[in-house]
Amino acid sequence: MTTATPELSVFVERKPGWIVELTVEAPPEDLDRALGEASRKLGARLRIPGFRPGKAPAVLVERVVGWEALRNAAAEDLIPRLYGRAVEQEELDPVGDPSLTIGTLERGQPVKFSAEVAVRPVVDLGDHLSLRVDRRHTEVTEADVDSAVEGVRRALSDLVEVSRPAQAGDVLRCVLVMRRGEEVLSGGEERDLELDRERLITGLVDALIGLEAGAERSFPLTLPADYQQEELRGVTVEAEARIIAVRERTLPPLDDELAKRDGNGQTVEEMRAHYRARLTEAAAHDDEEGFHSDVLKALRERVKIDVPAAMVERELDRELASTEMRLAELGLRFDRYLEYTGGSIEKLRQERRPAAVDNVRLELALDALARAEQLEVDELQVEREVERIAVGRRVSAADRRRLRAAARSDLVRRAAAERAYEIAAGSV
Helix, strand or coil, rough: EEEEEECCCCEEEECCCCEEEEEEECCCHHHHHHHHHHHHHHHHHHHHHHHHHHCCCHHHHHHCCHEEEEEEHEEEHHHHHHHHHHHHHHHEECCCCCCCCCCCCCCCCCEEEEEEEECCCCCCCCHHHHCCCCCCCCCCHHHHHHHHHHHHHHHCCCCEEECCCCCCCCEEEEEEEEEECCCEEEEEEEEEEEECCCCCCCCCHHHHCCCCCCEEEEEEEEECCCCCCCHHHHCCCEEEEEEEEEEEEEECCHHHHHHHHHHCCCCCCHHHHHHHHHHHHHHHHHHHHHHHHHHHHHHHCCCCCCCCCHHHHHHHHHHHHHHHHHHHHHCHHHHHHHHHHHCHHHHHHHHHHHHHHHHHHHHHHHHHHHHHHCCCHHHHHHHHHHHHHHCCCCCCCCHHHHHHHHHHHHHHHHHHHHHHHHHHCCCC
């Protein structure tokens, strides 16, 4: 396919994997203008005898810096600008940065270059209005209420110091430090630690049982796969414990006095009714969140998309950059983290690739749904989102444009997700 205008000629070759190659030709006048602009910019930085900065003739600037330097400076602005014009002219939707190859860039000759870039794929939503997902419904049982009331008893219990080795269920006053090499990951301050196998990291309770006040122990501890800090999951650290006191928990009786102390009723039945209502509300919230998750998963899996590799790589870049930022907040360099975990960037990218593909598929599905349903967002909403993100930061005009585009995309996808929930629930 060839498109010609008085200013620009573009040939588009479509390749597998939603890659397009543009062969672009522009008239010599575009290069002349770019050379003039480059000469003025370079001249403003030069000190040429007899001329004020920026006032030397172009021919003199070129003589000082050389043709190659002048041409390269012109190309830095001209080629991206022509690429943008070609993309707009051909109504393409790139999803990454192009690979540019300059052909001809000489005075009096047409400017020629090629660009290869991934474009947004066509998404087949099928009959999206037939999307249906069953809602979850979690029943709150009397056993659930019993557990909540038992939590009240534990919260209002007394801790009695005992002179014996620690047992399961005891509460230790201790100092627990976790290290990786010379680096302290957490701990150092006194804390209360209840010896509950269901709540603590596997192996920690067993390492502390049998210790008495004044005892110290060091032991290896492997952090679980669901550890709160993603970058430390599965890492084996050295734990050091110093026991200050062993205390036994004494639970108060289950009577009306307990309800009064708790402040959520005058009787045990009133207290139970309060916690039953709270559990029911929490279950309904969790069910709604689960329904939303199920709907997005169903939407992602029903669409037919050939996901461009460039979009997956960009998503992986974003995820790794986010991980690096989180590590920096903890005072840990990314390369040190890889060293400690025995990993590599290539291994991380491979491990996270399936999730990245899923994320890209969902974004493409939501974008397609937004187009199918002709969803739009209020530009005032977009501006408010931009201001929220940019608050306290110095943002250039170019950065603000990028923020605005990202905010608009995010808001449109949120609207598409809400529409998907309505469709899946049969509300349309």
